[in-house]
Amino acid sequence: MSEPPPVTAGTNAGWLARSRAAVFHPCTQMKAHETLPLVPIARGEGAWLFDVEGRRYLDAVSSWWVNLFGHANPRINAAIVDQLAILEHVLLAGFTHPPVVELSERLAALAPAGLGHAFYGSDGASATEIALKMSFHAWANRGRPEKRDFVSLAGGYHGETLGALAVTDVPLFRRTYEPLLARHAIVPSPDARHAGAGETPRDAAERAAQALEVHLAAHHSTTAALIIEPLVQGASGMAMHDPHYLVRAHEACTRFGVHLIADEIMTGFGRTGTMFACEQAGITPDFLLLSKGITGGYLPLACVLSTDAVYASFYDDDVARGFLHSHSYTGNPLACRAALAVLDIFRDDDVIAANRARAARFSARAAALAAHPKVRNYRQRGMIWAFEVESVRTDFARWCFTEALRRGILLRPIGRTVYFMPPYVTADADWGLLVDATLAILDRA
Numbered sequence: 001m002s003e004p005p006p007v008t009a010g011t012n013a014g015w016l017a018r019s020r021a022a023v024f025h026p027c028t029q030m031k032a033h034e035t036l037p038l039v040p041i042a043r044g045e046g047a048w049l050f051d052v053e054g055r056r057y058l059d060a061v062s063s064w065w066v067n068l069f070g071h072a073n074p075r076i077n078a079a080i081v082d083q084l085a086i087l088e089h090v091l092l093a094g095f096t097h098p099p100v101v102e103l104s105e106r107l108a109a110l111a112p113a114g115l116g117h118a119f120y121g122s123d124g125a126s127a128t129e130i131a132l133k134m135s136f137h138a139w140a141n142r143g144r145p146e147k148r149d150f151v152s153l154a155g156g157y158h159g160e161t162l163g164a165l166a167v168t169d170v171p172l173f174r175r176t177y178e179p180l181l182a183r184h185a186i187v188p189s190p191d192a193r194h195a196g197a198g199e200t201p202r203d204a205a206e207r208a209a210q211a212l213e214v215h216l217a218a219h220h221s222t223t224a225a226l227i228i229e230p231l232v233q234g235a236s237g238m239a240m241h242d243p244h245y246l247v248r249a250h251e252a253c254t255r256f257g258v259h260l261i262a263d264e265i266m267t268g269f270g271r272t273g274t275m276f277a278c279e280q281a282g283i284t285p286d287f288l289l290l291s292k293g294i295t296g297g298y299l300p301l302a303c304v305l306s307t308d309a310v311y312a313s314f315y316d317d318d319v320a321r322g323f324l325h326s327h328s329y330t331g332n333p334l335a336c337r338a339a340l341a342v343l344d345i346f347r348d349d350d351v352i353a354a355n356r357a358r359a360a361r362f363s364a365r366a367a368a369l370a371a372h373p374k375v376r377n378y379r380q381r382g383m384i385w386a387f388e389v390e391s392v393r394t395d396f397a398r399w400c401f402t403e404a405l406r407r408g409i410l411l412r413p414i415g416r417t418v419y420f421m422p423p424y425v426t427a428d429a430d431w432g433l434l435v436d437a438t439l440a441i442l443d444r445a
Contacts, residue, residue: 012052015040036398039405044071047426057410060420060434065266067297069345070425076296079341083334092331099336106343107305110275112284115305120331124265124291125159127302131287132163133325135225135259138313141321150184151215151226155236158227158263167227170235187212189233190241193377201242209248216256225259230277231381234266237417238386240379246281259286269293270352273382286310296342301335355383355424362431369435374442386419391445400441407437
């Protein structure tokens with residue numbers, strides 16, 4: 001690492017107190033911070049974060065799954081600085097600019113064949129909202145306004161705005177707002193953990209696919225789309241499933257005339273071992289949702305890629321038949337330049353191939369975790385590792401988070417599920433520190 005700059009003025013305790021007084025933190029019961037300290041981060045470098053007092057933490061969760069190539073990445077930094085001197089923003093309604101055009105072209109070239117039209121938003125939830133609205137409106141423009149319902153998987157997570165929350169099945173996030181949400185159907189998850197004795201992950205996927213077929217056979221006339229997280233359902237505890245489910249879901253949606261929305265907000269950009277998770281099933285969805293890693297964790301940006309057929313349903317002389325959804329910062333040039341720098345790194349450094357080798361080394365180093373007596377359902381897909389911990393602690397997630405911080409590691413367990421989703425620049429030695437720290441935590445769990 002380079003020589004660190006001067007430490008930010010003040011103390012951790014001082015910044016903690018100021019933040020508690022002024023900031024309403026996300027996904028947080030604020031009262032918990034009376035006893036669970038916040039971590040005031042002053043800077044980042046590579047896979048590491050540094051607090052105000054200079055203590056460092058390995059970012060094993062990529063700062064909520066967004067960071068791909070490390071904090072303060074010099075190549076992404078340079079692209080943003082260059083764009084700052086050219087154009088910071090212009091509205092995308094009636095205007096365009098080179099970064100958004102080039103990004104759209106390159107995403108279409110990388111995505112599964114047939115996804116050639118990019119609509120931009122600001123974050124993952126906005127991508128979900130765009131896709132849900134676009135699916136319904138496309139059917140309405142084709143004379144099928146009754147197709148207004150959506151289907152999602154048990155345990156699925158697609159964001160927390162009202163439309164996105166309607167197709168999310170995580171009770172902690174959804175229950176309070178249930179009266180505000182549109183009612184949509186939930187079908188069984190292909191989660192490999194549901195495989196019975198003597199069954200394979202493919203068997204669990206096939207059983208879930210059959211349940212989906214039964215639902216669509218009965219309700220396809222009023223169903224606009226199925227929305228799924230391909231291969232890994234993140235918020236339900238990194239639930240991983242066999243690609244067979246994607247093949248069968250695509251077949252069912254095609255047969256019954258239902259759009260398929262692939263939410264790759266987390267799984268895209270190499271997380272599952274391929275650029276996009278859908279590649280592992282050889283399918284092209286009607287909508288591909290992208291965010292999080294698209295800018296390498298630098299700036300908010302979301303993209304919805306759609307097929308020619310979807311795009312054509314809006315192309316008309318009638319303004320009302322157009323897709324009039326908008327965001328003030330849609331296609332922001334700074335965010336697009338960051339995303340272009342990310343794609344450059346993927347291309348120039350052959351990241352997907354490098355990650356396959358890295359994942360193999362990391363998995364070998366983590367063998368002791370897989371064999372630990374308190375570990376259940378150890379699993380890995382691409383650059384994601386997860387397992388459940390057998391513990392009597394009712395506060396396991398919070399306790400594990402605190403224990404990890406004491407050891408210089410940032411973990412954020414989901415219930416009793418511990419997962420690793422590190423930046424792709426994580427060094428082998430740093431991965432070793434993560435494994436050893438986690439083993440020490442497990443021994444105390």
